[in-house]
Amino acid sequence: MTELSHHPSILWPAQSDGTLLIGGTPLPLVAARLGTASFYAYDAERLRTRILECRYAFGPEIHIHYAVKANPFAPLVAAIASWVDGFDVASENEMALALDVGMPPERIAFASPGKRPTAIRRAVAAGVTVTIESPDQLTTVLAAAEQLGVTPAVALRINPDFTMTRAGMKMGGGAQPFGVDREAAPALIARIRASGAHWTGLHLFAGSQLLDTERLIAAHQNSYETLARLCDEAGAAPKWFNLGGGLGIPYFAGESPLDRAAVGAALHRLAQIHRQRFPTTQLILELGRYLVGEAGVFVTQILERKTSRGETFLVCDAGLNAHLAATGNFGQVLKKNYPVAIGNRMNSPATEKVTIVGPLCTPLDRLASNVLLPRAEAGDWVVVFQSGAYGTTASPQRFLSHPPVSETLVWPVTASKEPHHGTR
Structure with a gap:
């Protein structure tokens, strides 16, 4: 070597x-x-090994989804499809790719602050979960579903009231184009449930490219508590919680890799608590760069x-x-x-x-x-x-x-x- x-x-x-x-x-x-x-x-072998390392470290109760945005090269996505539990897509073309490589639509979530009406209609028709990031997006989803005569699958992305410090990119906390503010979420959850749509998930992605293990663990815990409290307030829970990811890789001199074992141990503790509170709700980590970057x-x-x-x-x-x-x-x-x-x-x-x-x-x-x-x-x-x-x-x-x-x-x-x- x-x-x-x-x-x-x-x-x-x-x-x-x-x-x-x-x-x-x-x-x-x-x-x-x-x-x-x-x-x-x-x-390909490095990629497969990284996914296996994550499965071993995080345990069977953590479902791994690949964020296709990190690398949408079709042969790579096709290989990953058999190694992960689902895909997160951020555009209509990524959604089409995910479906083309054989990922079942119920294991695909489409998250983006801006979605064309045609893309939403296509997602609803295919049975892909549309991750709602504004009240207007929900209106568009429900209208498309009514026109198509189907029941849509929807998740809700939350803009939390905390920030992921030292993240390479902060995507939550404060004013954001991403997701629905935490304080506005209960009303939208109630609207989703009243609409008859399948409420499949809650999604919170606070930031990316974090190399500080302790801060990453804290971010996962804060994300979980935010989603759990929303469910407590609603008196119901969806099929899954997506805690985002945030796991970074070292690029520059002086940077060190995350302590994957420590992250996994913390996730295991979180999963034990989660099992008692919401036994039928899956925990998902959405990983992109961490799987393919190295x-x-x-x-x-x-x-x-x-x-x-x-x-x-x-x-x-x-x-x-x-x-x-x-x-x-x-x-x-x-x-x-x-x-x-x-x-x-x-x-x-x-x-x-x-x-x-x-x-x-x-x-x-x-x-x-x-x-x-x-x-x-x-x-x-x-x-x-x-x-x-x-x-x-x-x-x-x-x-x-x-x-x-x-x-x-x-x-x-x-x-x-x-x-x-x-x-x-």
Whole structure:
């Protein structure tokens, strides 16, 4: 195994000649199969292992749902469908994908602060749970159901009266476009129940990308108590509580992984309490980045090496247009380097500081700045780790009319299932 010295939490295997292995396949072979100089590769076995680790740590009473928004690459979603308990989708196209890969509609929840009437109608017709985020959304759902002659499945997303501190993104507490304010929720729950709709769930997603284990545990507990008290007030409980997720992964030097065992132990204690209070209501964790983020790499070939006033630049085939987050332009306040390596020189000593840029004519197009790496030349491969989530679909791939990058899901050579790859 090769350990990246500037980010010790990441371990990826390499051949004796220093070539990175992705799902057991040498990087150049993956590139040759795709016929491209820039691509995302997802290691299917790493992904499966992460889901199994979560199941072991969290226990059988915690149902795991995949947040498709994190990575909607169809072969990856199809694989995950058999490993998780359900999907959370955030658009009509994600809903269509979830149905296409065979996830039963009753195990799909559609949550978004803005939903087109046509998308709501399609969800109601398919039997997908529509997560209500405003009174008007409920009105639209009920009207669609009446027109179709069906009983809709609805959940309610709650904007809590607490915030998830130190989260990478806060999505609850204060004034938010997400969900219904906690104080307004009882009236809407009463309206749902009176309408005859199937009240399937309560959803609370306070924030994402949290690496502080104790704060994450506290957020889960606060989320649970908020939902439980609403049910106490209503005198009824739905089929499930979705506690959100919030589990982060380390991207930058100095960050450490969550203590998954501690999170699991806290969830087990919570599940024991829950079993006594609401024995027929499931507990769901909605995980996206935490499942797929560390299973993916972004790879781009070096086009040329150049020096400007003493600083060395590695100019690559793709950059900001293909991996916006790695350039620090996807919500980061301070630009920090993702963990990077030269994928065909994994065993070589790091001897020089370089800045890695893409081909775009903007100073924002920097994948890494002043990073210590082995000497690299044109034709070598830059690898950006922690790239399994919010990659292609969170990047401006049409910027400057560059072509979209490829994606591939790599299965171990011994796996019975054939490797999948494709492009967007």
